[in-house]
Amino acid sequence: MSKMRYTRRSMLKTGAAAVAVSALPAPMIWAQDIKDITLRQFGTGVSNLNDVATKVKEDLGFTLEMTALDSDAVTQRAATQPDSFDIADIEYWICKKVWPTGNLQAMDTSKIANYDKIVGIFRNGKLTPESVIAQGTAPHTVGFTSGPGGTDFVAEESGWMTLIPTIYNADTLGIRPDLIGRPIETWAELLNPEFKGKASILDISSIGIMDMAMVCEAMGEIAYADKGNMTTDEIDKTMAIFIEAKKAGQFRAFWKTFDESVNLMASGEVVIQSMWSPAITAVKSQGIPCVYQPLKEGYRSWGGGIGLSKGLSGMALDAAYEYINWYLSGWVGGYLMRQGYYSAVPETSKEFMSADEWGYWFEGKAAAGDILSPTGDKLAGAGDLRDGGAFADRMGRVACWNAVMDENQYMVRKWNEFIAA
Secondary structure (H helix, E strand, C coil): CCCCCECCCCHHHCHHHHHHHHCCCCCCCEHHHHCCCEEEEEECCCCCCHHHHHHHHHHHCCEEEEEECCHHHHHHHHHHCHHHCCEEEEEHHHHHHHHHHCCEECEEHHHCCCHHHCCHHHCCCCCCCCCCCCECCCHHHHCECCCCCCCCCCCCCCCEECCEEEEEEEECEEECHHHHCCCCCCHHHHHCHHHCCCEEEECCHHHHHHHHHHHHHHCCCCCCCCHHHCCHHHHHHHHHHHHHHHHCCCEEEEECCHHHHHHHHHHCCCCEEECCHHHHHHHHHCCCCCEEECCCCCEEEEEEEEEEECCCCHHHHHHHHHHHHHHCCCHHHHHHHCCCCEECCHHHHHCCCCHHHHHHHCCCCCCCCCEECCCCCEEECCCCCCCCCCHHHHHCCEEEECCCCCCHHHHHHHHHHHHHC
16 A cells, blocks of 8 residues: 555645645545546536636546536436436535435545534534524534434434535625615615616525515515515515516516626626625626625525435545545635635635635735735735625624525415516
């Protein structure tokens, strides 16, 4: 074995990374055995990135084939085509729909090197011991199962995870401050007639309904018992408000993909809309003012993770665990944090970011110099602050998580009526 070449070769070149990698409990995979392995991964465009696949090949030696789909297509594939993938890169609200099908296999946390460093949001639901768990499908509520063959969810850390968490964020509305010309402080502004024909909301029902709820609650129109698990009456009232706004011409368009939201905002056709962090980054990288606006009611949050197909076994399964451990070891986290996301293990990401980047993205400090995107585009300059501030300030103000409700089928039917109205 001493003559064999370890596949984490490039990671072993750096001191801190070498220590972390050498401690990995996953099976030791050797380059000559693993180089012919291909793992098929699919998920949304948020994290299925060509740069990650390239880095996997460089660091681990095997091939990662990535397919990017919209959230609804991701859900359908994970639930109905278990033989078409090895790795499902999905969100936790999607896990609630997919896990009971038995298409994914439980993952042994003893094989995850940095498990103890995963933020509390994914382990017990709390950022700090004093945190109040937000409404909706909080990741920890669907993050653990009873055992290796489990298709259930359990409340405690059981040693068996449904998904290994990777990425998350506190979402809000994106705005064009140059075209609006005044402060925006509340979710209610999405339906302000001042922005008639220049507003947009995303057309993904399980996410869009939560944005709607934040707006309706901010307007004082509806007081939800639980925004993440509405009654049919609450769904009806929510949809009625938005259908009325749609018929009045409030919305310029509805989007499903990252690129659509970028084009709407960059063109100026839309000045206020549901957005995702890398879309804000993409607009800014074009030199166009765009802000991920902190709002007084708080954030709508989401989290994602890696799930493994039930059919994955043998060396391919060992390779998948290698990949997961590599994913949490820092390089990917640093890449994603430069898009405005957060890593499930922030402290390893810090090793792959400059002190100025870490200060800007994570600690809420003013930038000392230029802040660049993962592709090298300038996003901020000296003295600039991140929208919403530090990690604790943003993730500490989560009002709800993307959710799958008990009345999900009813909600989807009503959502489709809204889109068709």
